[in-house]
Amino acid sequence: MITNIDVTLRDGGYRNGFNFSLDYAFEHARQSVDASFDWVEIAYLKGSFDPTKSTGLTGRGDPDYVRALARHVGPDHIGLIGHPSNLTCGDLAAAYSAGARLIRLCLTASASQSDLALLTAAKDMGYTVCANLTRVSRLTPRQIAELAFRASEAGADVVYLADSNGSLRPSDVGSLVNLVDKITPSAVGLHAHNNLGLALANSLAAVDNGATWIDSSILGMGKGAGNLIAEQWMAYLDRDFAIKCRSVDLGVVLELSDFLAASVAESRPALPMTDLLMGHFDLSIEQREHFRGSHRDSVAAARDLQGVVS
Amino acid sequence: MITNIDVTLRDGGYRNGFNFSLDYAFEHARQSVDASFDWVEIAYLKGSFDPTKSTGLTGRGDPDYVRALARHVGPDHIGLIGHPSNLTCGDLAAAYSAGARLIRLCLTASASQSDLALLTAAKDMGYTVCANLTRVSRLTPRQIAELAFRASEAGADVVYLADSNGSLRPSDVGSLVNLVDKITPSAVGLHAHNNLGLALANSLAAVDNGATWIDSSILGMGKGAGNLIAEQWMAYLDRDFAIKCRSVDLGVVLELSDFLAASVAESRPALPMTDLLMGHFDLSIEQREHFRGSHRDSVAAARDLQGVVS
Numbered sequence: 001m002i003t004n005i006d007v008t009l010r011d012g013g014y015r016n017g018f019n020f021s022l023d024y025a026f027e028h029a030r031q032s033v034d035a036s037f038d039w040v041e042i043a044y045l046k047g048s049f050d051p052t053k054s055t056g057l058t059g060r061g062d063p064d065y066v067r068a069l070a071r072h073v074g075p076d077h078i079g080l081i082g083h084p085s086n087l088t089c090g091d092l093a094a095a096y097s098a099g100a101r102l103i104r105l106c107l108t109a110s111a112s113q114s115d116l117a118l119l120t121a122a123k124d125m126g127y128t129v130c131a132n133l134t135r136v137s138r139l140t141p142r143q144i145a146e147l148a149f150r151a152s153e154a155g156a157d158v159v160y161l162a163d164s165n166g167s168l169r170p171s172d173v174g175s176l177v178n179l180v181d182k183i184t185p186s187a188v189g190l191h192a193h194n195n196l197g198l199a200l201a202n203s204l205a206a207v208d209n210g211a212t213w214i215d216s217s218i219l220g221m222g223k224g225a226g227n228l229i230a231e232q233w234m235a236y237l238d239r240d241f242a243i244k245c246r247s248v249d250l251g252v253v254l255e256l257s258d259f260l261a262a263s264v265a266e267s268r269p270a271l272p273m274t275d276l277l278m279g280h281f282d283l284s285i286e287q288r289e290h291f292r293g294s295h296r297d298s299v300a301a302a303r304d305l306q307g308v309v310s
Numbered sequence: 311m312i313t314n315i316d317v318t319l320r321d322g323g324y325r326n327g328f329n330f331s332l333d334y335a336f337e338h339a340r341q342s343v344d345a346s347f348d349w350v351e352i353a354y355l356k357g358s359f360d361p362t363k364s365t366g367l368t369g370r371g372d373p374d375y376v377r378a379l380a381r382h383v384g385p386d387h388i389g390l391i392g393h394p395s396n397l398t399c400g401d402l403a404a405a406y407s408a409g410a411r412l413i414r415l416c417l418t419a420s421a422s423q424s425d426l427a428l429l430t431a432a433k434d435m436g437y438t439v440c441a442n443l444t445r446v447s448r449l450t451p452r453q454i455a456e457l458a459f460r461a462s463e464a465g466a467d468v469v470y471l472a473d474s475n476g477s478l479r480p481s482d483v484g485s486l487v488n489l490v491d492k493i494t495p496s497a498v499g500l501h502a503h504n505n506l507g508l509a510l511a512n513s514l515a516a517v518d519n520g521a522t523w524i525d526s527s528i529l530g531m532g533k534g535a536g537n538l539i540a541e542q543w544m545a546y547l548d549r550d551f552a553i554k555c556r557s558v559d560l561g562v563v564l565e566l567s568d569f570l571a572a573s574v575a576e577s578r579p580a581l582p583m584t585d586l587l588m589g590h591f592d593l594s595i596e597q598r599e600h601f602r603g604s605h606r607d608s609v610a611a612a613r614d615l616q617g618v619v620s
Contacts, residue, residue, distance in 0.1 A: 043576060057380035170514070197542035201511035204480070219581060231583060235590045250590070251606035252497070254583045259607070271529060271579040273564045280545045280560070295568070296561035299339070 002237065002245035003213045005102075006037040006230065007191070008260065010081060015266040016043030017046070020252060022068065024263050025058065027219075029073045031259065033233070035252040036245070039078070039102050046091055047107075052067060055072045063098040068229075070099020079104065081132065084115040088115050093120070095294050104160065107151060109143045114141040123155035130189060130213070131156035131162035135164040136176060137282050146182055152184035158213050159186045163202065166195030166225055166279035170205035177310040181210040189213030194220055195279025199228040200236070207243055217304045218253075218260045221267045224285055225275035231257050241255035272300065281306050313523045316347040316540065317501070320354060320366045322531035324574040330475070332378070334573050335367065336527075339383045341566040345544070346556045348387070349584025351411050351525075352379050352591060354394035356401055359416070373408040380409020382544065389414065391442065394425040398459030402428070406435050406463045411464035414470065415439040417461060427466040433465035440499060440523070441466035445474040446486060447592050454486060455493055462494035468523050473512065476505030476535055476589035480515035490522040502538045504530055509538040510546070517553055522524030522617065525557075526571045527564075531577045534595050535585035542566050544612045584608065591616050 020028070029040045043061030045204045048054040057065060061080050070078045079102030080095055092103060103122045107115060123129045131151030136144055148159045153253055159180050163173070173190065182190055190206035192199035192215070203214050216233045220226035238248040260267045276290050278284075281302035290305060291298045319338060330338070339350045346447030353371030358364040367375060370389050380388045390405055402413060413432045417425060431565035433439045441461030446454055458469045469490050473483070476565055484499065491498045502509035502525070515525050526543045530536035541563055548558040571578045584601050588594075591612035600615060601608045 061477055169546070171513075194546055197539055198546075199513065201480075204511065223570045229507055229581065231586060232580070233588055235506055236479070236508075239590065250587075251604070251609040254587070254605035254608075260325045269579060269581040271539065271541070273567055276541060276545055277560075277564070280549065292559070295564035298564075299561040 001133055002052055002111055002207065002243060003038045004245060005039045005041055005079060005213065006032045006217065007041045007227060008216045008217040008221050008230070009043045011223055011227055012217055012267065013044070013056060013058045014055065014223035016056070016264060018054050018059030020056070020058050020264070022057060022065070025073055027136070027259065028256065029069050029077070031252060031256040032168045033073045033077050034249065037249045039079040040077050040248065041079040041081055041104070042066065043080055045080040045095055045103070046086040047083070049083055051086055063094050066095055066098035066100050075099040075101045081106065082117050086230045087118060089121045091117065092122050093125060096127060101126070102130070103127045103134050104287040107147060108131045108134055108136050109147060110132060111147060111150070116150055119151065119156060120156045129156050129196040130158040130160050130162040132162050132191065134162045135284065137163060137165050137167040137172070137184060141176065141179055145179055148180045148184050148186070152186040155242060156186050157182055158189050158190035160213065161189055162191040163193055164274065165282050166193030166244065168202055169196075170196060171200045172270055173202040174205040174209045177206045177211045179192070186269065187212050189215065191215040191224060191247065193222065193279070194229070195275045196225060197226040200232050203228050203233060204236070217267055218257050219267045221260065221264070224278065225272055277302055312517065312524060312553060313348045314346070314555065315349045315389060315523065315525045316527065317351045317352055317537060318526045318527040318531050319541070319558070320351045321533055321537055322527055323354070323364065323366060323368045324533035325531055326366070328364050328369030328575070330366070330368050335379060335467055337569065338452065339379050339387070340560060341569065343383045343387050343560065345566055346558045349389040350387055350557065351389040351391055352376065353388040353390055353400040355405055355413070356396040357393070359393055361396055362378065363414055366414045367618070369505060371405065376405055376408035376410050385409040385411045388412065391416065393432070394405060394428050397428060399431045401430065402437070403435060404606050405453060406437060411436070412440070414442050416442045417442055417457060419449055420456060421457060421460070422550060426460055427565050429461065429464045429466060436588065438467050440468040441473050442470040442501065444472045445594065446471045447475050447477040447482070451489055456492045458494050458496070462496040463535045466496050468499050469494055469500055470499035470523065472501040472617040473503055475592050476503030477592040478512055479506075479508060480511045484515040484519040484563065487519040487521045489515045497504055497522050499525070501525040503517060503532065503535060503589070504537060505535040505585045510542050513538050513543060514546070528567050529577045529579055532576070533572065535582055535589065537541050541591050558617065587612055
């Protein structure tokens with residue numbers, strides 16, 4: 001049974017400074033639940049990795065905002081994500097009290113014991129807890145296995161592989177999902193980015209290999225090249241009876257898509273070629289500054305950064 | 311070894327009335343060959359299925375145009391496609407004489423003996439010949455097998471499966487490619503459309519199952535939701551050493567992409583949701599008129615057209 005998270009309001013926030021209006025977020029969350037998403041990830045709690053760059057409504061996740069949306073669509077659809085470095089147990093408790101019921105904590109290879117303790121605390125509060133292993137394309141399978149194991153031991157209901165660089169191919173995803181699925185009792189999820197146009201193929205490979213939680217966003221609105229395009233994913237689910245999920249209402253999905261397109265200019269679909277190159281060479285968005293001049297120059301720069309002899 | 315056809319000038323023509331300028335076609339073909347495409351499909355010969363709607367430069371494939379491009383990039387990169395109903399042996403001979411060396415003939419389930427005789431004649435003239443089985447999602451496996459067998463017997467070097475409705479999933483493509491590969495000595499090709507965001511996943515499934523000819527277009531510029539996006543396909547080929555092809559120059563591919571984007575407004579990438587629905591319900595572009603009003607109404611209309619009880 002697939003659990004679907006709509007990450008538009010959060011990951012899409014990278015495109016518009018997290019400045020969705022409250023009215024927009026209200027209507028989006030309503031339609032998202034109607035369209036059959038299990039969870040709506042409504043914000044970063046207390047900011048993204050760099051909290052100074054995520055001061056808009058969906059970059060903060062203030063309790064008033066959480067409360068308003070939880071009253072509107074019900075707590076059991078309200079999710080938040082956060083970086084342990086920005087969070088205290090008090091923040092998690094306040095968000096739970098305001099009505100959030102899903103929390104996702106981003107973990108890197110250098111995750112500390114206190115990061116994992118936060119995860120355990122969230123679990124004890126009553127949250128459904130995801131451990132989101134970020135930038136997995138830059139980790140070794142051994143690092144991923146260790147981190148997944150620690151997160152699972154700490155209480156994570158779901159271990160998410162986040163392809164932050166948009167660099168994985170279906171065969172990579174299949175292997176990694178399989179690995180995590182074998183060594184932990186937690187469910188496995190995939191958060192795909194579409195730099196290489198592989199977000200859908202990768203999500204299918206993930207599900208084929210045992211993943212049961214999938215992130216997507218309307219129009220693919222998300223950081224860089226964007227996320228798995230929810231409209232395409234939901235259309236696939238609606239047709240493939242081998243993959244079990246809540247019954248999809250594709251008409252509602254597409255109306256939400258029109259609503260986003262009409263409401264938020266930054267949601268316009270694009271095919272950014274610099275992001276394709278960055279995914280191709282498994283580079284992070286912070287390395288984008290090296291990509292200037294012609295694409296041929298960028299390819300040369302990327303090979304240098306990657307240390308690959310062409 | 312993969313053979314790549316760049317179909318931008320032809321399938322992309324559906325977006326701009328086939329009105330690419332001669333200057334644009336010249337430069338595009340040059341860069342396409344430099345980028346590592348084996349063949350540039352420069353036009354419909356004597357028009358598309360409805361020749362009255364394809365009167366622009368790349369909708370006709372006049373001998374002067376073919377000659378100019380063949381002199382510019384060499385005959386061994388010059389391809390044309392056509393519908394047998396629009397063509398005579400004389401047309402094929404004139405195009406060959408002007409420098410075309412690849413001809414693709416579109417075949418439907420009702421292909422006549424004279425259609426196949428035209429294919430044989432093309433082969434005898436010296437062309438590399440592809441039989442393009444159109445709208446394969448609407449054919450039974452038996453119809454596809456029979457048509458592939460007849461085309462192969464008639465001399466087709468390649469039997470192409472054209473997913474004209476953009477409706478196939480990777481598992482469908484894998485089965486059909488496998489089927490055709492088993493029953494004919496011809497090579498097998500895939501022409502994908504991206505209505506469901508599956509063009510890349512489908513092309514990978516095709517290659518995994520034995521296909522060796524793949525169509526793509528720059529920015530995916532093509533009919534409806536467009537084709538396999540060449541930039542993504544070439545990036546994949548550049549990284550996956552298990553798939554053999556001419557060495558890809560990704561920098562040149564991306565410069566061609568910028569050149570198209572800057573030269574042809576109609577090449578702008580889009581995510582057309584009506585086309586997604588049409589692919590989802592396996593409907594042809596001619597049935598688009600039924601899709602008016604809200605997406606919910608369209609879903610209902612599509613289910614009626616499809617005869618599916620929801």
